[in-house]
Each structure stands twice: as C-alpha cells, then as structure tokens.
Amino acid sequence: xxxxxxxxxxxxxxxxxxxxxxxxxxxxxxxxxxxxxxxxxxxxxxxxxxxxxxxxxxxxxxxxxxxxxxxxxxxxxxxxxxxxxxxxxxxxxxxxxxxxxxxxxxxxxxxxxxxxxxxxxxxxxxxxxxxxxxxxxxxxxxxxxxxxxxxxxxxxxxxxxxxxxxxxxxxxxxxxxxxxxxxxxxxxxxxxxxxxxxxxxxxxxxxxxxxxxxxxxxxxxxxxxxxxxxxxxxxxxxxxxxxxxxxxxxxxxxxxxxxxxxxxxxxxxxxxxxxxxxxxxxxxxxxxxxxxxxxxxxxxxxxxxxxxxxxxxxxxxxxxxxxxxxxxxxxxxxxxxxxxxxxxxxxxxxxxxxxxxxxxxxxxxxxxxxxxxxxxxxxxxxxxxxxxxxxxxxxxxxxxxxxxxxxxxxxxxxxxxxxxxxxxxxxxxxxxxxxxxxxxxxxxxxxxxxxxxxxxxxxx
Numbered sequence: 446x447x448x449x450x451x452x453x454x455x456x457x458x459x460x461x462x463x464x465x466x467x468x469x470x471x472x473x474x475x476x477x478x479x480x481x482x483x484x485x486x487x488x489x490x491x492x493x494x495x496x497x498x499x500x501x502x503x504x505x506x507x508x509x510x511x512x513x514x515x516x517x518x519x520x521x522x523x524x525x526x527x528x529x530x531x532x533x534x535x536x537x538x539x540x541x542x543x544x545x546x547x548x549x550x551x552x553x554x555x556x557x558x559x560x561x562x563x564x565x566x567x568x569x570x571x572x573x574x575x576x577x578x579x580x581x582x583x584x585x586x587x588x589x590x591x592x593x594x595x596x597x598x599x600x601x602x603x604x605x606x607x608x609x610x611x612x613x614x615x616x617x618x619x620x621x622x623x624x625x626x627x628x629x630x631x632x633x634x635x636x637x638x639x640x641x642x643x644x645x646x647x648x649x650x651x652x653x654x655x656x657x658x659x660x661x662x663x664x665x666x667x668x669x670x671x672x673x674x675x676x677x678x679x680x681x682x683x684x685x686x687x688x689x690x691x692x693x694x695x696x697x698x699x700x701x702x703x704x705x706x707x708x709x710x711x712x713x714x715x716x717x718x719x720x721x722x723x724x725x726x727x728x729x730x731x732x733x734x735x736x737x738x739x740x741x742x743x744x745x746x747x748x749x750x751x752x753x754x755x756x757x758x759x760x761x762x763x764x765x766x767x768x769x770x771x772x773x774x775x776x777x778x779x780x781x782x783x784x785x786x787x788x789x790x791x792x793x794x795x796x797x798x799x800x801x802x803x804x805x806x807x808x809x810x811x812x813x814x815x816x817x818x819x820x821x822x823x824x825x826x827x828x829x830x831x832x833x834x835x836x837x838x839x840x841x842x843x844x845x846x847x848x849x850x851x852x853x854x855x856x857x858x859x860x861x862x863x864x865x866x867x868x869x870x871x872x873x874x875x876x877x878x879x880x881x882x883x884x885x886x887x888x889x890x891x892x893x894x895x896x897x898x899x900x901x902x903x904x905x
Contacts, residue, residue, distance in 0.1 A: 479887075502858050541715070568586045772787070808830055
C-alpha cells in the first residue's frame, strides 16, 4: 500500500528550546529593530523563516565528521575529502573552498568583472548582484515570461529566456560578457526549478558566442529532484546522476554550502579554466585563507562533504519538496496568493495581490513581513522593492519586478506542527489584510540595503 503521509526521514536527537512572546512584547521589539526583522534577536523569534541559509540541522554523521576535522593549515585531509566529494558531483577540475557563497562570488567577479562588463542570469540573487555591481559591472535578469506571473502554474518557471539572452548578447557584445549564470533553483524567482533542457540550450547558446556558463548551485539537489519529477526522460535517474548532467554543461560553479550542503557555514568555487583558477586561488589566499582551507576550519570541510552526500538522498528530497508543497497547498486553499506551484525551499507570498491597496513605493512586502512577526512571532523576508528596488535620476523608486514575501524553510529543523501553526498565522493575517499599512524607509545603506534598513509605518 502507498501511504499518503510522507514522514521525516530522520529522528530527532537534540532539541533547542523556543522562547514564547506575546504581541505586546513583539510590538516593542519590532519598533526597536526599526521594523526590520533582520535586526531582531533570534531568541525573540518563534518560527524563523528569514532564510534557509546556514540554518539547517546537521546530522549525527556531520557532527561526527566535525570531531574528525583535520585542522592542519596546509594539506588538511579534510580538504581532500571535501575536494573529492565536490568533484564527484560537479566533475570540475579545480575545487576552491570559501567561507560562504558570497566569498566565492567576490573572488570570481573581482577578477572577471569591472566597468563595461555585463552579466546575464535567469535571476540574480542579492549578493550575486551586489558583488557584480560593486566591480562596476551590470547584472541583468532574463527570466522566462511565465516566471514573472505568480498565479500561473508551470513546471520550470525558473528557466532562462533564451531569446532574450541571444538578443542581450548581440546588444552588449559577447566580448563584454565574461560569463553567463544560471541560478538553480531560481531563488528570487520563487524557488522555481530550471529544466535540464533549458540548462543544455543555454550552454549551447553560450558556446555559440564563446561565453562560459556558470551555475549558482546553492540548491542544486532540489533542482535535480524537480527535474526527476517533472522532466521526461529523467524519472528513472538518481538525483546524483541528474546533478552530474546539470554540471556537465557548466564551465564553473559557485555555491553557498549553507543551503544544499546542510551546513551552517561554507561554500566553494569550482572551475575548469586553469588560468582563472590560478587567479582565484591567489585572491583566495589574500582574502580567505590558504588554498586547502579557504576561510573554513577542517571540521567545516568535513561537515560540507558529508552534507553533500546526504542532500542527494531521494528520501530526504522527497520529504523536503513535499513538506514545502504541503504548506503551499494549505495556503492556496485558504485563499492566500502565492507563487504557484510551490518552490523547493520556500513559499513566496505574492504581496501585490495580498495587500493590493499598498503601492510598491510603500513596500507591501515589508508590511506583510512586519505583521507576520507581530501576529505570530514569525520572521520572514521581503523580496521585492526593498531588496531589489532602485532609484531613477530624480530619486523616484523603480520598483522590483515582483513584490514577494519569502518563507524560507530551514532543512530538518521544524516539524509539521510548526508548519500548521504557520498556516494559522498567515491565514489570520490574510483575513485582516485590508487593515495593513505601508512603510517608508528612514535609513538605508548604499548596497544591500535590506539587511540594515530602518523603517517607519505610515499611518494614513
């Protein structure tokens, strides 16, 4: 008999207490945090969905690996285990450890970026865009059309728009495009997967113009499982086999291991280009550490290696994707507008439809984020005009393409009862959505402003 209930493929060995707060306390705490949940203390949060990055619960084998960590400055055996596992999945020649994904991006774009350079992607996430723009280059999102419509269901809404990519290459000139990126899954686009066909055809197009293709592989295992579920010809392949084919079309990989390697810190840059690898390792030594630890302790390298093996387990991936889907189905049934179908690591509330009376310049996503905390102690993150909005020459806001609230689910951390509580809180906020007010920014940093911005609620 095939049972409907998919159980967690693990047992709980250690627990961490949660501190409960009431609404009156949370009103004070949120005001002190400048109405920015990034500035809240974590022990003042009941269910923390700010990010799935670095928030996973590690397995007993990962903790055991931490005790096995070789802390030699050079030539650590933990590095060579890490290198072997990453190479077995990505098939890349050069494996360069970094302390997290943005460090890999910083090294890569410091070398290949600069003024007059352009970088296309299906959708850049915040640190990728920031590291590109910090060098004076420009980052462009070329998401396929269906991915821009939250209410439309499609199998691979994270795909690159190949027509737009070719037009972009012809407009900017291939010589001005150091590399093209594909983010899997497409985080800013709703955690939506990219098909193998799209990755393959993107590689073919890039090869036509002599442009290297890089994969931002933060959630590569989730993307591989979606391909197994949805793309013809892959239903009988293992997640590892699918991942290996995905990477076979790439010339390089960046990864924050804090996502699909199930660890709290770590990342890597993987390359096939010998000359570029030499330059990256030289910069690594200046900024991160020696080439066999790259900003990580040996114990971290062991945990990453083990996590990369565990994340490709099909029972884990089935549980992971289904548990997020369960949350999405319940919210849809309650009428809550989200990006459909549910993505791999998060549910994305469509703030434009949720609070359609709040215009983009009053940051509708931030309004929902604040109310979720006030109502139930839930911490989420705005992915809209706070995170990606820009200003024109007159200082007027250029809104983001979509106004979203991301509920990122940490791996192996929360149980179904937490999710059911989450559903109740979101549904309650949705019922009183017409009472929600907009916000204004009273402080912002010039780069990645969403991390430290301060807000005030608008009273009118």
